[in-house]
Amino acid sequence: MKRTNKHSVLSNILLIIVLISVVFPFLWVLVSSFKNEADIINYPPKMFAGHYTLANYVDIWKTIPMTRYIINTMIYAVGVCVISITLDSFSGYALARMRFRGRTFFYYVVMVTMFIPFAITMIPLFMELSEFGMINTYPGLIIPHATTAFGIFMMRSFFVGLPEDLAEAARLDGLNEFQIYFRIMLPLAKPQLITLAIFSLMGSWNDLLYPMLMTTDQSMRTLAAGLALIGGQHITYYGPVMAGTIISMLPLFIIYMFAQKYFIQGSAMSGMKE
């Protein structure tokens, strides 16, 4: 009994240390976004200041086209998210359930693409988009990310685990392949779809290099790219950057709060047994 208590005390302490180290940077950014510049760069650094202000939030809105960035990011992230979960679940289902020639081959090809780093495809992709005249356009941002190997892999793994009988029962109930997919398989895949959607949203929302590369025009920049660039010009004012970071984190934070249940379910892959 004592041993168990000792264990749980130890593991709790360990968890608290991990928690602090994860939460601290966020807290720092949050608190700093309300400090004035002098308090932020004060040495030795202090967590809390005597004076708080909303000026940073006003400044960031004035310095860069925040609204434009937010709209761009939303179009990019939501566009990629919707299209990619649709295509990923289609492909995952096909690779898991349909019988066609070369199914395994295609699956391996998809898998292999997961192992190619973006840095390698970056330049050719830029040239390709540039040839098509798609730099600085929404389709140029969205289409290259319209499907992901990871998404296909994740959806395929889920569909492979569903019993074949389910589709057969549906076939006997008079459903065609599309109806089987939409009425039986898709509702069962809800936790996986939501997880994938959050992964995708998070990925695109925080994506820095890719949107920075594919957009040269200020008016087409996404939040992450836009914020990164103000940090680099002339003198860095940390306050507005912190405020911008908080603004850019907020939507994902809210979504995650609501979808947490599904997210945990989906990433644990504990879907359905039958």
Next chain:
Amino acid sequence: MSSVSLEHIYKKYDGSDEYSVTDFNLEVKDKEFIVFVGPSGCGKSTTLRMISGLEEITKGTLKINGEVANTKAPKDRDIAMVFQNYALYPHMTVYQNMAFGLKMRKYDKDQIDKRVKHAATILGLTEFLPKRPSALSGGQRQRVALGRAIVRDAPIFLMDEPLSNLDAKLRVSMRTEIARLHRSLDTTTIYVTHDQTEAMTMADRIVVMKDGAVQQIGTPAEVYDNPVNVFVGGFIGAPPMNFFTLDFDGKYLTDKKNGIQLLLRTEQARKLIQRGYEGKSIILGIRPENIRVDKEFVVAHPDTTINGEIVVSELLGNESQLYCKVNDKNYIAKVNARDHEEPGTKKVASFDLDRVHFFDPETELVLK
């Protein structure tokens, strides 16, 4: 009226060199309860799936109600199917699961409601209608699967090992329930199982299969009492039939190595001589209950005795199964509980020659 006829049905899977089902012929009559039985991989489920339309027929003709159905879509075949692992839709309630097939067939709401509630009453599922399958036990789920088939009001039921996921006790009670449903619903049922007890207790006719081929079709009694070959004799019946390979000298059947010698009836010997088995070997098959240990019988039949030692004995209440050995040869005797003996005991038994079967050792077919 509903009938199913299978004429020279063959099945070969893509990429396989061998047929999974060969030359399957069967006429299923209206309201008949047919059971396909055989070891796993014998092609019984494949055949059922070909009837359902879930599997393509490679060669041959399938007729449902007299109409060729080879290329008909599963939903147009007038059949309802129950799967081994229930195949209930996990995201729907019991009610929705049962109603789904009807909804897809565009039945109106009132009719769906009436049928679902009726089926639920028959199966004692009314209180579970608003629940999801995950909240039900195995037996309840299987009843929902049955309910899904019942609401369809299809004249033909196909059941693919519906009881094999249930525990032993539940299996027995569901067995009776299915038999009762079959009678009260007046359906034609084709049932697949690897369990010979299910086959024996439920079937009007049994189809015994092995390696994709039909071995024997007959009533449970026919299949049990007159197996056409060694396989059927060994597969149907628990414990299985005992087989002895013996030399026939025109009078006696002997196994010198194991010290077995049986004096055949004159009539039996004459028939075997006629068929040219004199001086050759032959397989004798005898069911465990026909190896008798009761004194009266043994005394009356001194020429057909076997003198073995009990290796394992299982007392089952009203009867006992004695697993015996004579030299290298093992055999099982099913005896009355009062003749039960502990392992290690020597036990003289006598063969009831009225109830033995002779098989050709090469073809393994029965000699009539």
